[in-house]
Amino acid sequence: MTSIQEADVQRARADTPGCSEVVHFNNAGSSLPPARVTETVIEHLRAESVKGGYEAAADVAERLDGVYVSLARLLNAQAEDIAITDSATRSWQSIFYALGFGAGDRILTCRSEYASNAIAYLQVARRTGATVEVVDDDESGQLDVADLRRRLDGRVKLIAVTHVPTQGGLVNPAEEIGEVAAAAGIPFLLDACQSAGQLDLDVQRIRCDALSVTGRKYLRGPRGTGFHYVRPELRDSLEPAMLDLHSAQWVSPTEYELNPTAKRFESWERDFAAMLGLGVAVDYALDWGLSAIDERVSALAATLRTRLGELSGVRVHDQGARRCGIVTFSVASTPAAEVKTRLSEARINTSVSSRSSAQYDFTARELPDMIRASVHYFNTEDEVDLLVREVEKLA
Incomplete structure (x- = not known):
């Protein structure tokens, strides 16, 4: 497979029971397994x-x-x-x-x-x-x-x-x-x-x-x-x-x-x-093919970074000449832990990255606690839209 199309995304979601329960942007923590794995x-x-x-x-x-x-x-x-x-x-x-x-x-x-x-x-x-x-x-x-x-x-x-x-x-x-x-x-x-x-x-x-x-x-x-x-x-x-x-x-x-x-x-x-x-x-x-997964994940994450970066009071913190499926951001008016809680109430899974996980980087860049939203190929553009709308309410 050279790329993942919309029909492929729907097939992946059908293979993944959790997709009907939550919007899962915590794939860098623990992803939703396909049914056949469980x-x-x-x-x-x-x-x-x-x-x-x-x-x-x-x-x-x-x-x-x-x-x-x-x-x-x-x-x-x-x-x-x-x-x-x-x-x-x-x-x-x-x-x-x-x-x-x-x-x-x-x-x-x-x-x-x-x-x-x-x-x-x-x-x-x-x-x-x-x-x-x-x-x-x-x-x-x-x-x-x-x-x-x-x-x-x-x-x-x-x-x-x-x-x-x-x-x-x-x-x-x-x-x-x-x-x-x-x-x-x-x-x-x-x-x-x-x-x-x-x-x-x-x-x-x-x-x-x-x-x-x-x-x-x-x-x-x-x-x-x-x-x-x-x-x-x-x-x-x-x-x-x-x-x-x-x-x-x-x-x-x-x-x-x-x-x-x-x-x-x-x-x-x-x-x-x-x-x-x-x-x-x-x-x-x-x-699925790792090159196809990479292409889909990177594109979806790039869209999320762009959308979040357009929100007033929201700062995206990702670096690198090449970037992947992890998107980290902070909301100036709302602590990261509270953002995570509010997103969870909307059935959106994210996680918090804090200084104790990466002292060298947090210290050098003077980073705040950040929300980490990590996308996967089974996530959709509609789910990205939902996350951005919920973050906008907190900004």
Whole structure:
């Protein structure tokens, strides 16, 4: 599919029961799943209840293996380079905490970095004596690749960047960052939890060494699911901070061997129902086509930004040379929390982005708490109109 037409939008909405209940502009938080995702999860839970958990999992062993193939196809990777976890955070952490930092090591990140990642940097810096440095933004508000290049030396141990931040529609230049990292031989960890499912991701093109994803956001999968890609050259050099009998094999009373695939970053116990649901969600996105989704989402978000920007007393805060489906704004006369509440009363779902989620960016730009309205391809122009009318009442 080269583009998503009106008939396609109506089909997507018919596949999504939640569309008849709410106007959902919180897809960067947790999107509305297609009915087939929910039905898959429920079907497996029912099978567990009557067959037993181990037996139900054995019955769908081939389908579970197929989930890895689907996730690899989404990222243009190999199935053995994919690990499935319970969240993007868990996926990201399993790579970061396996890297091993020491005194004087430097971690380079972006100003738009997310709280969970930044807290991990600070913890490791406190433990080891490593330092955390925030790369400057360029004039568009995205990471300044020239400044990144200037900062490189033999002490830089990691370049870690959030692709799409939680607090705006910015898309950081991942491919350019990957080119710089690869040329310098420095590991590049990309947090793609907000971009997977709305942008077409190709780890070969991006040249990242690791990439983490959640299922619940733009991929429209179940909560409690996440996965990551690890380039084999990096994977083979890492031992995860925690191991069990799935991530490693106990080969003698005094020895163990790591799983040779990315499954060394997994644990034995997992939610198989949610895992199957994740696979269905990814296949559903692939059927639509990520380029078509990107085109639809970006256009709808651009319309929303323009419409909100025309309202007196409303300020749109998104930056970047390229922007995606997240739109952040504030209303001068009304606190963000109250705006969210009033929109919820009109059955419009949004969320609030606050300083505690992105201290570097909020501090540098002196941002207020913002409303985040994140669109998806099943949203409509009429829903955009409704959101704008409700915001206008509060301006």
